Amino acid sequence: MAGGVNNVGQSGLSYVDQLKSLQEQKKPTEETGKKNLKQEDFLSLLTKQLSQQDPFKPVGNDKMIAQMASFATVDGIGKMNKQFESLNSSMTSNKALQASSLVGRDVLVPGAAGTKQEGKGMAAMVNLPQHVDNLMVRIEDAHGQLVKTFDAGAKPGGDSRVEWDGKDQNGQPLPAGRYKVKAAGMVDGQSKEFSVSTYANVNSVLLGKDKGNVLLNLAGHESPVRLAEVLEVGKA
Incomplete structure (x- = not known):
């Protein structure tokens, strides 16, 4: 050998x-x-x-x-x-x-689609690369139909919170359901759409799936979201 x-x-x-x-x-x-x-x-x-x-x-x-x-x-x-x-x-x-302590609380997750509750409005977080003088917000229903647009005003660079009162362009309250928030503004002389994150209520926690990742069942979301994707924890 x-x-x-x-x-x-x-x-x-x-x-x-x-x-x-x-x-x-x-x-x-x-x-x-x-x-x-x-x-x-x-x-x-x-x-x-x-x-x-x-x-x-x-x-x-x-x-x-x-x-x-x-x-x-x-x-x-x-x-x-x-x-x-x-x-x-x-x-x-x-x-x-x-x-498990998140059950019943609102969490901020990536995605423009959020759930509006009856008689209430909806909040979202817009990520801006730099200061924007006029941040324009569009609200679309579950079918993609435009229901309202409004000027959120000047916003600094970074994450900026925007709030929608839950009403249409004529001031009439809209029913509860899924709505999409879109935001755009002028950057270097060109119109640009920005990434949006929305809030959702945690219904339950899933274990033993997705290769050991902890998953959250969120109200209005068809698929569970990984705990690691949560950007912010809001009120209960």
């Missing part, structure tokens, strides 16, 4: 070939359905390797220690992965407990 790694024993197979052969013989476990090669298998193969080595070219101590260190590293990585899985599960549970 050259260098203590590729010796060909009495079986005519190299150490690497024997390792592959042993791995192929391992049957899938009932729990995972995957082929697992444990440290005991490596040690068994190493013992067989030593018993079949060329007596004129024995494995040196340094090569032996290197192989043992490799086995220990593989086993250590396996244990560390299990510890990380346990830590991730614990962190997810902690996030879920924190998220």
Whole structure:
């Protein structure tokens, strides 16, 4: 075996070939359905390797220690992965407990579509790249029909809150439902539409889905929203 790694024993197979052969013989476990090669298998193969080595070219101590260190590293990585899985599960549970306190509260999430309650208006947050002299706001219903436009006035750069009173262009209250808020203004002499975020009430918290992410069921939203997407927590 050259260098203590590729010796060909009495079986005519190299150490690497024997390792592959042993791995192929391992049957899938009932729990995972995957082929697992444990440290005991490596040690068994190493013992067989030593018993079949060329007596004129024995494995040196340094090569032996290197192989043992490799086995220990593989086993250590396996244990560390299990510890990380346990830590991730614990962190997810902690996030879920924190998220449960959001039930019944309003949260700000990306998206121009929000839910207007009966007899009330609706608020949104507009992200502006710079100061805007006249921020124009458009309100559209669930069918995309324009129901109102108004001038929110001058706004500084950054996140600016805008509020709609829930009435149409003629001052008549509109029914509860889904409405979309759009905002635009002049930037460097050109009209530009800005990104908008809206508020929604948290109905419930979902666990064990979306690869461990904590999800929030929001009023008026068809799909749950990840907790990490929440930009602001409002009043209950």
